[in-house]
Amino acid sequence: MTTATRGKVPTGYADEIAISEHSFRSAHRAQESGSQSLIASKKRKREAKGDSSVVYGANAYKGPWARYELERPEANDSGSGSEEVEVEYEEDEIAEQPVAPSKLGTAYEEDVGEEKETTEFHGESQYDYQGRTYMHIPQDLDIDLRGEVEVKNYVPKKLIHTWKSHTKSITQMRFFPSSGHLLLSAGADGKVKLWDVYHQRDLLRTYAGHTKSCNDIDFSSTGTTFLTASYDRQMKLWDTETGSCISRFSTGKTPHVLRFNPSFTLSHEFLVGTADKKIVQFDARTRDQVQEYDHHLGPVNTITFCDDARRFITTSDDKSLRAWEYGIPVPIKFIAEPYMYPLVRSTPHPSGKWALFQSSDNQITVYATTERFRQNRKKSFRGHNNAGYAIDVGISPDGGIVSSGDSAGWVCFWDWKTCKMWHKIQASDVPVVSTLWHPRETSKVVTGDLNGVIKYWD
The missing domain is CATH 2.130.10.10 (YVTN repeat-like/Quinoprotein amine dehydrogenase)
Structure with a gap:
């Protein structure tokens, strides 16, 4: 028996049920066959592949990654109306969210660029009275910072x-x-x-x-x-x-x-x-x-x-x-x-x-x-x-x-x-x-x- 208890799920609450394994498999197969027949009954075709020389815009190249068009009436299946609608939709979408040319995948070097390096010295003086910088190892300490390291x-x-x-x-x-x-x-x-x-x-x-x-x-x-x-x-x-x-x-x-x-x-x-x-x-x-x-x-x-x-x-x-x-x-x-x-x-x-x-x-x-x-x-x-x-x-x-x-x-x-x-x-x-x-x-x-x-x- 396959059972499910009442509890919180992402879509709401599930009630407790009891169903035999055979009944569950039969219903599952019927659901799958119905879904496949429904998909097969719909006329789906892909959008135009576009021009391979165009990277950005309404006629940009999509190739094998072109999306499926939505189901349309028979009169528009072979006409030019569907293409006009698709072009207008893409132009609207692009107008709302413009993409800078430097963000394209082909413009990696422009995207990364070279950040200008800066440095700032925060000390009082870069040189001491002998003209030495902070790179000089100090010798006026209780500990010897040179030679071999022998420490417990x-x-x-x-x-x-x-x-x-x-x-x-x-x-x-x-x-x-x-x-x-x-x-x-x-x-x-x-x-x-x-x-x-x-x-x-x-x-x-x-x-x-x-x-x-x-x-x-x-x-x-x-x-x-x-x-x-x-x-x-x-x-x-x-x-x-x-x-x-x-x-x-x-x-x-x-x-x-x-x-x-x-x-x-x-x-x-x-x-x-x-x-x-x-x-x-x-x-x-x-x-x-x-x-x-x-x-x-x-x-x-x-x-x-x-x-x-x-x-x-x-x-x-x-x-x-x-x-x-x-x-x-x-x-x-x-x-x-x-x-x-x-x-x-x-x-x-x-x-x-x-x-x-x-x-x-x-x-x-x-x-x-x-x-x-x-x-x-x-x-x-x-x-x-x-x-x-x-x-x-x-x-x-x-x-x-x-x-x-x-x-x-x-x-x-x-x-x-x-x-x-x-x-x-x-x-x-x-x-x-x-x-x-x-x-x-x-x-x-x-x-x-x-x-x-x-x-x-x-």
């Missing part, structure tokens, strides 16, 4: 500073390579901002050149330049010191993630993962596309270099992980298990043996970056909620503490060895989407939330 990290406990200038959500943050005396932040407002981490902790410079949300940034190995990627389908290379835009890149698709090659010999090349399932390799000097890695079945979310930049790992919305040899467009490892969720953010472990991935099922998973690229099932960090947000995962410079934001405004810290949560900080009233450890301090962490507020913890 601890969980931060208190808030020491707050930066507020972005008008929308923080999307990504990066410390200046090695020294960490500058902080670069990108926001959904399309702006990129550079902050002073020491001294007055002021906003130093704003880089504006994207029309939509800036979703990823990455410093070069020297820090003199950095890349930005935006939903306006543009990638731009900026000079950190002057704020000028050096180069522009685009594949025609939205870039989701980009990474400079960390090796010294190939530091001029970078990878970008796009919304059309591809990883594209660019040469920043010539602006040429060097290689294309096309095996994913969904938008690419993360790119993680490993093995001294000879290999890299990518993840995608297709719930898979792929490992590649740099420069060779064929995966050397493919992992896609039934229990896997999309891996939306990643970071390499300082030891170089592991990579941490933020999984969409409220956990942080760990994969080996050595030959087999297997998942370490003994290491899984849970206790936070990340559903619906691409929340960054962080790791302390000594590799001992894992950190992550939370959709409820918490920042969570786990012990790397035991995978137990050590501490939680209520960092915001809205989701914390980014956490980042200072490369040289013992317990300094920055967090960015959905309101565009950056907080510095110790």
Whole structure:
């Protein structure tokens, strides 16, 4: 018996009925045959295909996508009246909703355009008494920002500073390579901002050149330049010191993630993962596309270099992980298990043996970056909620503490060895989407939330 209980449905309420399977099938077949005969009885023909040389207007080319005309009297079936009515209808519709030529599918270049880049310096003076800019690593501090990094990290406990200038959500943050005396932040407002981490902790410079949300940034190995990627389908290379835009890149698709090659010999090349399932390799000097890695079945979310930049790992919305040899467009490892969720953010472990991935099922998973690229099932960090947000995962410079934001405004810290949560900080009233450890301090962490507020913890 097939039954239906009374309850709310999109068209109103359904009353409870009871009907046998045989009766239901018979009535269903009768309904289908009646509908088909009714359709067959109607005279339907398509509109005129139009002129293939016309893109816009009453006689625009429709080809096989021409719509079916409505049922008309016999007298108008073969006459010219139906055509006149159809033309008048299209002209009326076009007159009400004009379409700019730049919005046509054939005018993609005009539609995207190149936004004029601007920059603004916010500090008191661009040069100090010795003629040095903010690029100079300060030496009048209690900590040495040069040389080898040897630090033991601890969980931060208190808030020491707050930066507020972005008008929308923080999307990504990066410390200046090695020294960490500058902080670069990108926001959904399309702006990129550079902050002073020491001294007055002021906003130093704003880089504006994207029309939509800036979703990823990455410093070069020297820090003199950095890349930005935006939903306006543009990638731009900026000079950190002057704020000028050096180069522009685009594949025609939205870039989701980009990474400079960390090796010294190939530091001029970078990878970008796009919304059309591809990883594209660019040469920043010539602006040429060097290689294309096309095996994913969904938008690419993360790119993680490993093995001294000879290999890299990518993840995608297709719930898979792929490992590649740099420069060779064929995966050397493919992992896609039934229990896997999309891996939306990643970071390499300082030891170089592991990579941490933020999984969409409220956990942080760990994969080996050595030959087999297997998942370490003994290491899984849970206790936070990340559903619906691409929340960054962080790791302390000594590799001992894992950190992550939370959709409820918490920042969570786990012990790397035991995978137990050590501490939680209520960092915001809205989701914390980014956490980042200072490369040289013992317990300094920055967090960015959905309101565009950056907080510095110790």
